[in-house]
Amino acid sequence: MRPLLFTAAASALVAMGAASLYGAGPSAAAPAQPEKPLGLGTPATPEEIAGWDIDVRPDGMGLPPGKGTATQGEVIFLEQCAACHGDFAEGRDRWPVLAGGHGSLKADRPEKTIGSYWESASTVFDYVRRAMPFGNAQSLSNDELYAVTAFLLNMNDVIKDPEFELNQGNFTSIRMPNADGFYDDDRETTERKFWNAEACMKNCKTEVVVTGQAAILDVTPDSKSAPSVD
Amino acid sequence: MSEDNEPQKNTRSRRQFLKSAGLTGALVAAGAKSAWPQASSAEAKPENLPPHVADWSKHLGTGVADRPYGKPSKFEAHVVRRDVEWLTASQQSSVNFTPWHELDGIITPSGLCFERHHGGAPDVSPADHRLMVHGLVDKPLVFSMSDIMRMPRVNRVFFLECAANSGMEWRGPQLNGCQFTHGMIHNVMYTGVPLRTVLNEAGLKPKAKWLLVEGGDASGMNRSLPVEKALDDCLLAFKMNGEALRPEQGYPLRLVVPGWEGNIWVKWIRRIEVGDKPWLAREETSKYTDLLADGRARRFTFVMDAKSVITNPSPQAPLRFKGQNVLTGIAWSGRGAITRVDVTLDGGRNWREARIDGPVFERSVTRFYVDFDWQGEELMIQSRCHDSTGYLQPTKNELRAVRGVNSIYHNNGIQTWLVRSNGETENVEIS
Structure with a gap:
């Protein structure tokens, strides 16, 4: 029975909870697990891995050599990021608000930003490195990545001094304000x-009234009152 | 009720239509005003109805070379994915929605599967596509599509639901249509190879606990996947519904993570790094974490809980006839199989067990029906599903009591549609 796998893995899958909730096995018999590798694939060279391995982890794994300050980052940000995110990372139109x-x-109405919500500074570096600037991904140098990250942390008061040099060596000393704000999935407990809730079938209620209607704030496309009707 | 919502007076052509269609119930379609086109509600042309013989019965149709890749009838042109323009800042990092009110059975046609991209949908050449596996492995490897296609493969039907499906409804009813409230789910048959087969080629080191899975698109979409799940039932899929993945669904190769939130089903998958702890990628901290009322947030809420929705009638598909009618909908659970679906027509006073028809697979959409008689009374219709772990789909208020209204994701609460006496149907909540 499959749940045993999950039970054994409880330390990694903290949130998975009681194995008894995993009642169901795989949807059909899987082909026999190959004992011996099939011998497919070609060895990945260190150069190939270096060209693609761009992730950065909270413990600093993956951080490239480099350095930058918020002051340096501001120049890059104003040129390459501010059109969407605003000069102070406050967000323009519906683009993401990054500070405050x-x-x-x-x-x-919570405002979830890097400073108010994100758990680890490495997430900023990892995400900007892989996905930003929007439409021109993986174009920033390592020094530029440190500088833009320093600028965003400065806009969020995480790095107070705009001349502070963020680098490979001191990166993991950055502590985010909401670092303790997360816990693993506990749905199976809470x-x-x-x-096994009781599902009432007959005479479950005496009175039923409408308590909310989509028509009051109808934002459905093409509906009579939607903002956009074609 | 306005005058044009009154049942239409019988005209000659309408009488003919009713008679020819063999309808015993009274038509209320004129009352069921809907902004949504429906092929079957178009007025019939008398010259095409018996005793007349229609043109298509006299003249030749198109030849076999006219549609080398077939498309739906032109009368189905309204059956399309739709987006909500105000929802996102750009079309490339956005979402569209599957028109479930126009579908039946359990399989979503490939071209109607909702799309969610974070950096647009690239069209990747399979000749140039590579999957790299490295990190805590014995042998870092690069796989071509030809390598993948030489591995033993399997066929599986699974739903893929975005964690944010119904996410706009936490504070109350917002969108009139199951396409918009529940359209971020699709259900297709995948052909692919077990992820464990690929990992076995590289050989996991004993310390391996988490994988970083990464897409080849311009967002480099990355998530952390526990090794246990990767070795259990995940697939690397190259086909959906028998044919190659569509570009917008990850062509030529995507990750399939049965029962888990769609964001982790990385498309255009280019890299798997094996590690000993999670990465806390942007998509698993800033997004896809569930902020609760106390200001703290759940993370790694991977599993999609049991959920169901009535797709017909619904705001885009109002009731049009008195008498015999078909109510239908879909149910699914990320924890196992759907074992039962209950439906109420009277706002939860009384429930009946729906009829499930079609295949029932674990972690797949399941189709249900209630065939019922309607005489124009106001209905408050809901469905609630049970899964094989004993989970019972909760009400929205039960969810709010635990989670508040700011968690965005994993809203699997019971949906209510109000069917008015003219057939018009609205998204509501009830006591």
């Missing part, structure tokens, strides 16, 4: 009542 929102996570 501190202390808003419990608010009615939402346990959704399992």
Whole structure:
């Protein structure tokens, strides 16, 4: 029975909880696990790996050599990022807001930014390195990546001094304000009542009234009152 | 109710239509005003109806070379994926939605599978596509598509649901149409190779706990995948519904992570790095984490909980006839198989068990029906599903009680449609 696999893996899959909830096995018999490799694929050379291995982990694994300050990053940001994200990383139109929102996570309308929400500074470096600037990905040099990351952390008051040099050696000393704000999936504990709940079939309610209607704030495309009707 | 919502007076042509269609119920279509086109609700042309003989019965149709790759009838031109323009800042990092109210059975046609990209959909040459596997492995390897195609392959039907499906409905009903409220899910048959086959070629080191899976698109989409799941039922798929993946679904190669949120099903997959801990990529911290009312957030909420929705009737597909009608919908669970679906027509006072028809697979969409008689009374219709782990789909308020209204993702609450006496159907919530 498959759940045993998950039980054994509990330390890695912290959130997976009680194995008994995994009642179902694979959807059909899988082909026999090949004991011996098939001998397919070609060895990846160190050069090939170096060209593609761009990820950076919270413990610093993957950080390339390089350095940069927020002051240097601001120049790059204004030129390559501010058209969407705003001069101060405040976001333009519907493009992502990257700074601000501190202390808003419990608010009615939370503002989830790098400074208010992100768990690790490495996420900034990893994401900018692989996906930004939007439409011109993987175009920034390592020094530029450190500088832009320093600028974004400075806009979020994580790095106070705009002349602070962020580099491969000191990167993991950066601590994000919301670093303790996350925990692994606990639905199988905190939402346990959704399992084996009683499903009433007859005379379950006496009165039913409508409490909310989409028509009141109808934002459906092509509907009578939607912003865009073609 | 306005005058044009009153049942239409019978005209000669309408009488003919009703008679010719063999309908016993009264037509209420004129009342069921919908902005949505429906091929079957178009007025019939009397010259095509018996006793007349239609043109297509007299003259030749098109030849076999006219459609080397077939397309749907022109009368189905309205059956398309749709986007919500105000939702995102760009078309390249955006989403569109599957028109479930126009579909039946359990398989989503490839061209109607919703799309979600973060850097646009590239058209990758299979000759140039490579999958690199490195990190905590005995032998770092690069695979070509030819390598992948030489491995033992399997066929599996799975749903792929975006974690943000129904995410706009946390604070209350917003969008009128199951395409928009529930359209970020599709269900296709994949052909591919087990991910463990590829990992076995490279050989996992004992410390291997997590994989970084990365796409070859301009967002370099990356997520951390636990090794246990990778070795269990994940696939590297190259075909959907029998033919090559569509470019927008990851051609030539995508990751299939059964039952888990769609974001981790990396498309155009180019690289797998094996590691001993998660990466905390942007898509697993800034996004795809569930912010709860206390200001803390759940992360690695991979599994999609059991969920169902009635697709017909729904706001885009109002009721049009009194008398015999078909209610239908879909149900699915990331934890196993759907074992039962209940439907209420009276806002949850009383429920009946729906009829499931078609194949029931684990972690796949399951189709259900309730065949019912309608005499124009107002209905408040809901479906709720049960899965093989004993999970019962909760109400939206039960979810809010645990999670608040700011978690965006994993909204699997029970959906209510209000069917008015004229057949018009609206997205509502009820007490």
